[in-house]
Amino acid sequence: xxxxxxxxxxxxxxxxxxxxxxxxxxxxxxxxxxxxxxxxxxxxxxxxxxxxxxxxxxxxxxxxxxxxxxxxxxxxxxxxxxxxxxxxxxxxxxxxxxxxxxxxxxxxxxxxxxxxxxxxxxxxxxxxxxxxxxxxxxxxxxxxxxxxxxxxxxxxxxxxxxxxxxxxxxxxxxxxxxxxxxxxxxxxxxxxxxxxxxxxxxxxxxxxxxxxxxxxxxxxxxxxxxxxxxxxxxxxxxxxxxxxxxxxxxxxxxxxxxxxxxxxxxxxxxxxxxxxxxxxxxxxxxxxxxxxxxxxxxxxxxxxxxxxxxxxxxxxxxxxxxxxxxxxxxxxxxxxxxxxxxxxxx
Numbered sequence: 170x171x172x173x174x175x176x177x178x179x180x181x182x183x184x185x186x187x188x189x190x191x192x193x194x195x196x197x198x199x200x201x202x203x204x205x206x207x208x209x210x211x212x213x214x215x216x217x218x219x220x221x222x223x224x225x226x227x228x229x230x231x232x233x234x235x236x237x238x239x240x241x242x243x244x245x246x247x248x249x250x251x252x253x254x255x256x257x258x259x260x261x262x263x264x265x266x267x268x269x270x271x272x273x274x275x276x277x278x279x280x281x282x283x284x285x286x287x288x289x290x291x292x293x294x295x296x297x298x299x300x301x302x303x304x305x306x307x308x309x310x311x312x313x314x315x316x317x318x319x320x321x322x323x324x325x326x327x328x329x330x331x332x333x334x335x336x337x338x339x340x341x342x343x344x345x346x347x348x349x350x351x352x353x354x355x356x357x358x359x360x361x362x363x364x365x366x367x368x369x370x371x372x373x374x375x376x377x378x379x380x381x382x383x384x385x386x387x388x389x390x391x392x393x394x395x396x397x398x399x400x401x402x403x404x405x406x407x408x409x410x411x412x413x414x415x416x417x418x419x420x421x422x423x424x425x426x427x428x429x430x431x432x433x434x435x436x437x438x439x440x441x442x443x444x445x446x447x448x449x450x451x452x453x454x455x456x457x458x459x460x461x462x463x464x465x466x467x468x469x470x471x472x473x474x475x476x477x478x479x480x481x482x483x484x485x486x487x488x489x490x491x492x493x494x495x496x497x498x499x500x501x502x503x504x505x506x507x508x509x510x511x512x513x514x515x
Contacts, residue, residue: 170357170358170359171313171316171355171356171357172312172313172355172356172358172359172362172363173308173309173312173313173321173353173354173355173356173362174353174354174356174361174362174363174514174515175351175352175353175354175362175480175511176252176253176254176352176354176515177248177249177250177251177252177254177350177351177352178248178251178349178350178351178352178477178480178481178484178485179243179244179245179246179247179248179250179251179350179477179481180244180247180348180349180350180477180478180481180482181240181241181243181244181247181347181348181349182228182240182345182346182347182348182468182478183228183229183230183231183233183235183240183346183347184228184233185228185229185230185231185233186226186227186228187226187227187228187229187231187345187469188225188226189216189219189224189225189342192215192338192341192342193212193219193342195338195341196211196215196338196341197210197211197212197215198211199211201214211338215338215342218339218342221445222343222442222443222444222445222465222470223443223444223445223463223465223466224342224343224465224469224470225466225467226466226467226469227344227345227346227468227469227470228346228347228468229330229345229346230331230346231330235328235346236270236328237266237269237270237276237326237327237328237346238270238276238279238280238326239283240326240346240347240348241264241276241324241326241348241350242280242283242284243348244326244347244348244350244474244477244481245262245280245284245322245324245348245350246284247350247481248322248350248351248352248481249284249322251352251484252352252354254352256284256285256286256287256289257286257287258288258319258320259284259286259288259289259320259321259322259352260288260289260290260317260318260319260320260321261289261290261291261308261311261318261320261321262277262280262281262284262289262290262291262292262321262322262324263277263291263292263293263294263304263307263308263321263322263323263324264280264291264292264293264294264304264324265293265294265295265296265300265301265303265304265323265325265326265473266293266294266295266325266326266327266328266473266474267297267300267329267379267380267472267473267501267502268326268327268328268331268332268472268473269295269326270328272383275291275293276293276326277291277292277293277324278291280324286322289322294307296501296503296505296507297379297472297473297503297505298440298442298473298475298499298500298501298502298505299368299440299499299500299501299503299505299506299507300325300473300499300501300505301323301325301473301474301475301476301477301499302366302368302476302497302498302499302508302509303366303368303505303507304323304325305323305351305353305363305366305497305509306363306366306368306507306509308321308353309353309363309366312353312355318355319354319355320352320353320354320355321352321353322350322351322352322353323350323351323353323477324349324350325348325349325350325471325472325473325474325475325476325477325478326348326473326474327345327347327348327471327472327473327474327475328346329344329345329346329401329470329472330344330345330346331346332344332380332399332401333400333401334397334400334401334402337400339403340400340401340402340403343469343470344470344472345469345470345471346471347468347471347475347478348474348477348478349471349474349476349477349478349479349480349481350481351477351480351481354515356515360514361491361492361511361512361514361515362511362512362514363509363510363511364423364426364427364509364510364512365426365427366423366507366508366509367419367422367423367426367507367509368505368506368507369415369505369507370503370504370505370506371503371504371506372503372504374407374411374502374503374504375503376404376405377403377404377405377406377502377504378401378402378403378405378407378502379401379402379404380398380399380401380402381393381398381402381404382394382398383399407504411500411504412440412442412443412446412450412500413450413453415504415506416439416450416498416500416506416508417450417453417454419498419506419507419508420454420496420498420508422508423496423508423509423510424496424510426510427510429494429510431454431455431456432456433494434456434460434494434495434496435460435490435493435494435495436461436462436483436488436489436493436494436495436496437451437456437460437461437462437495437496437497437498438461438476438479438480438483438495438496438497438498439461439463439499440472440475440498440499440500440501441463441464441465441468441470441475441479442465442470442500444463444465444466447461447463448461450498462479462480462482462483462488463479464478464479464482472501473501476497476499489513490513491513491514492512492513492514493512493513493514494510494512494513495510495511495512495513496508496509496510497510
């Protein structure tokens with residue numbers, strides 16, 4: 170049975186470290202609702218928010234000249250080295266991002282060229298922060314369906330700080346930059362590798378959060394720019410329970426497809442958006458919180474890049490052992506949801 174196994178991982182984050190205090194100092198003079206009809210200081214509000222979601226510091230491109238593509242190239246090179254292959258071995262590059270270098274052509278074109286992956290086809294995939302798991306599913310499907318594809322690089326890239334409104338404390342403290350990559354290899358043995366995928370969505374949230382200028386809907390009209398829609402914006406407030414309600418049943422579905430139970434899982438990798446939500450979901454599933462590998466304290470929120478970044482860190486720390494059962498669970502604007510299972514090992 171032909172399947173896809175992970176043979177290499179790579180991570181890159183910018184050198185510029187921005188701490189919570191760096192951001193809080195910029196906005197501590199503001200006042201925010203306290204939820205009880207009163208007001209609290211910007212410092213108290215942002216400190217409380219950062220503590221809840223788990224951010225301590227994040228990496229940002231700032232004015233370094235780095236882009237989503239350049240970060241992905243660096244992460245990709247590290248994954249290639251870790252896999253012990255050459256760029257010309259790669260047959261396909263899939264980039265998951267909603268912060269591309271440009272609307273068109275695909276940012277993966279630049280990545281392919283700068284990696285020197287001359288034989289690789291390429292395309293971008295955008296399902297917001299759920300996109301990485303979906304891109305993995307496509308890479309797996311390409312390997313299973315096409316005997317001519319043996320190596321697929323699946324990259325997650327996030328340069329969202331470039332789309333953050335510098336006057337908006339919420340997006341400034343939340344969004345960070347980074348890239349991660351996994352190398353998938355075709356295998357004729359099903360001992361290890363990808364097992365199951367599930368993709369869901371609730372499109373009623375399409376106008377809640379996003380970058381709404383620049384596309385066909387709003388374009389670059391004066392009205393759109395005046396409203397700041399060229400920045401990533403929360404136009405409406407997501408219910409606090411969206412992920413808490415969506416993730417447990419999604420996980421149970423992919424576990425069922427794999428023939429696993431929750432107790433069989435060795436590692437969980439969640440979208441790194443909110444530590445309190447991750448902990449609550451672990452509690453609802455009845456698993457120890459330590460089974461979730463988290464990086465938001467060190468990298469902030471890196472969206473479509475956070476899953477491969479976390480997997481790379483766990484891999485290089487020796488936490489992933491052959492035979493370990495892994496669940497990935499992701500969500501993003503729209504709202505899009507996706508989950509996957511795999512058995513670690515080559």
